[in-house]
Amino acid sequence: MTVMIDLKNVSYRYPVSDDFVLKNVSFSIEKGKFTAIIGNNGSGKTTLCNTIRGFIPHFYKGDLEGEVIVDKKRMSDYQLGQLGEKVGYVFQNPFIQVSGVKDNVFEEVAYGLENLGVPVEEIKKRVEEVLTLVKIEHLRDKNPFDLSGGQRQRVALASIIVMDPDILVIDEPTSQLDPIGTEQIFDIIRLMKERGKTIVLVEHKMDLIAEYADNLLVMHEGELVMNGPVREVFANPAFRKYEIQxxxxxxxxxxxxxxxxxxxxxxxxxxxxxxxxxxxxxxxxxxxxxx
Structure with a gap:
């Protein structure tokens, strides 16, 4: 099986911090697997996502130790633009992922493809397919800023999915959504898994993680303390001491x-x-x- 994400003894400290936020983290994620990252607030989950996405070290500076390898290539050898085609990142807050330069949902979803110079006819085809896939075709002419939180989150996902990245990194996409909106987002994630995408998800809703994820990474105070198939991690008596639901x-x-x-x-x-x-x-x- 092809390894898509490989971290080897990774530690990271932000420029204004005295302490390392990630501490000697090592793990591998195989192609097509759905891996959930769990842990309490401040455990390093979002920083770990930023490392996989390449925001560290390309955007956030500071001290990075160890190796981050994405699709057999060191993170330091990628340019940030190249990573945008390889790794799609969905932020926790959908309100900051909308570009603000497009007047309707169709153009918002097409924006990334335009920046890549994709031919117009192909852009139209891919956007139409994605709008249907995530069930927001009825919103195509709406202004993104007039949408609800759940609708914006689906637009944010559509904007990433349309780029067709191999890896999706999704940081707490349901934190601001009601149960119906949450189920809709997980339906989309499930579809992406069925299409062979490698998915890394930060989430607190354990029932949904148990339903959909293959593997768990448990973070605690910057360290990776547990790593394995979902059932094995939850069944391990050591899990309880980290006070995670x-x-x-x-x-x-x-x-x-x-x-x-x-x-x-x-x-x-x-x-x-x-x-x-x-x-x-x-x-x-x-x-x-x-x-």
Whole structure:
């Protein structure tokens, strides 16, 4: 399997800081995998995203140690413009990702392609496809600044997806969204995974991470303290000491286990609870209703 992102003993300190924000971080992410970065506030998640995206060291200066390799090429060998085609970055706040120079959604989504000099007919085709993909074709003539937070977040995602990067780095895209908007964003992320994109996501909603992600990176005070498949990380007793929320069904299952109820495995998705409790006679319809 091709490794798309490879960090080797990476440490980073911002110019105005005395302490390192990232401390000796090492991990690899394979092509097509969906990796979630979790951790409490101040653990280094956004700084890690900025490192993968190349904002560090190309935009943010400071002290960077170790190696950051993206698609077999050292980060220091990329120009920032080249990285824009390789790695798409969706900010936590969709209000700062709108360019402010376009009057409608269609032109906003097309803006990046225009800057790359893509032929006009190809731009039109790709923008139409992406608007349909993220279900915002009805917003095509709206001013981006007249949209809701959820709508702007979908426009921000569309603006990145239309560039067709191999890697998507997405920093807390649902932090300002209601449950419906959150589900819509995760539907788009799921579609990107199905298309073979490598996805790195920072998110606090553990139920959705358990549903969609392949692997977890757990950050704590700038260090990568856990790394592995989602179920293995949540099942590891060491996870609890970092005081990060579990998926709701996992928390319930652990409480039942502490009360002496045996589990055949640790559930991380709602639909798994009946099977984990060895509840016989629960048919598929009943299991679905647990979700």
């Amino acid at each position: 579990y998926p709701h069904v996992t928390e319930i299952a652990l409480q039942l286990q502490n009360l002496g109820m045996p589990l055949s495995f640790l559930p991380v998705r709602d639909i798994e609870l009946a099977e984990a409790l060895n509840m016989t006679g629960v048919n598929e319809y009943d299991r679905t209703s647990l979700k």
